[in-house]
Amino acid sequence: MDSGKNLSKFLAAKNNKIYMDLKLIIREHALQFLPAKSLFKFRGVCRDWKLLISTPFFAHNQSLSFSSVSGMFFQIPGETPTFISLDPESCGVPDPALNFLPVPVDIMSSSNGLLCCQAQADDRAYYICNPATMQWKKLPKPSMEHGPKSDAVLVFKPSLLNFVAEYKIICAFRSMDFDDATEFEIYSSKDDSWRVSREINFAARRLIPKSGVSVNDVVYWQTSSGTILVFDTTKDRSQIIHGYYSTNGGLGNFNGRLCSAYIYGHRLMVSVISNIYSNTMQMSSRAKLWDDKVKIPLPSEMLGAGASSYVPSPVMYAGSEIVLIYSKQNIYLCDMKTREARFLVEAPRTDQKVVPYVNSLVAL
Incomplete structure (x- = not known):
């Protein structure tokens, strides 16, 4: 009998040790890789986890470790934004309409968990916020008048050394002093x-609204002439890229490189730029500038029968190995890994702004 009791105690102690070791491993090495919504739930597991997840140090580590796009903010101009999670059980925000901000805003851009917004009111003030934590900051007034057709792009990358986010906003706007010229104003946190x-760019012509994206400290905008305006924040220089299909395409970030996603026939084409600095102001061969990476066949019921070579189905977002396509009052998600397309949400209007969001705990 004694040996049986001892064996039971030994097994119970061993199982308890395994449980404690597993709990420690999860706490120390797994939690930081989870999205914010899941972490807010896990604060209820035990007191230790609640204290850990609530610390600035953990929030900083999570912002470095978690970088997956968790969902999309959709907004029709002048209306309240909405949020569609790509994984509703794990990812989400407490206030998708951003009512925690002091005024109604238009979402301009996003980067690694932060949103750049602009007030709909007359002052058109800029705000930076994290929808997961509902932290926000109003930025000082720019020195230039950006106008209603400006395009502001947020550039932010979490740093191992900085607990407080350091970011930039690059705004391209029409020059008041030079005809058909584009100027740039930069905010530094x-x-x-x-x-x-x-820097003043005289070749960009008119920028396509809501087209700006950032990749590795470089910002890109589509132009009405079918080119791409480039602004390098580290060099404070701009240039024009030729050889871009802009009929129904969009720009994005594909594994740290600029990508072009567009519809051709019944296929989604995703090309990645080879080297932005190999192209000059002269016309260049597209084949040398872009590398075709992904070709995804699209179902005929998605685009409609009898599609021509160029289908008027705009690419609303491209990046993080997913592409959103608008067609027949619906938005479809195309997964570049599985090469499959699926319905995401109904959308009666095409003029919505689509902004990706990373469910991060990054602090302002």
């Missing part, structure tokens, strides 16, 4: 101020 770049 480190300095908490705006500065006007000395």
Whole structure:
């Protein structure tokens, strides 16, 4: 009998040790890779987890470790935004309409868990916020008038050394001093101020609204002439890229490189740029500038029968190995890994802004 009791105690102690070791491993090495919504739930597991998840150090580690696109903010101009989660059980925000901000806003851009918004009111003030934590900051007024057709792009990458987010906003706007010229104004959170770049681009023509994207400290905008305007934040220089299909395409970030996603026939084509600095102001061969990476066949019921070579189905978002396509008052999600397309949400209007969001705990 004694040996049986001892064996039971031994097994119970061993199982308890395994449980404690597993709990420690999860706490120390797994939690930081989870999205914010899941972490808010897991604060109820035990007191230790609640204290850990609530610390600035853990929030900083999570912002470095979790970078997957968790969902999309959709917004019709002048209306309240909505949020569609790609994984509703794990990812989400407490206030998708962003009512925690002091005024109604238009979402301009996003980057690694932060949103750049602009007030719909007359002052058109800029705000930075994290929808997961509902932290926000109003930015000082720019020194230049950006106008209603400006395009502001947020550039932010979490840093191992900085607990407080350091980010930039690059705004391209029509020059008041030079005809058909584009100027740039940059906000730096480190300095908490705006500065006007000395760079002026005379070749960009008109920018396509809501087209700006950032990839590795470089910002790209589509233009009405079928080119791409490039602004390098580290060099404070701009250039024009030729050889781009803009009929129904969109720009995005594919594994750290600029990508072009567009519809051709019944296929989604995703091409990645080879080297932005190999192209000059002269016309260049598209074949040398872009590498075709993904070709996804699209179902005929999605685009409609009898589609021509160029289908007027705009690419609303491209990046993080997913592409959103608008067709027949619906938005479809195309997965570049599985090469499959599926219905995402109904959308009666095509003029919505679509902004990706990473469910991060990054602090402002």
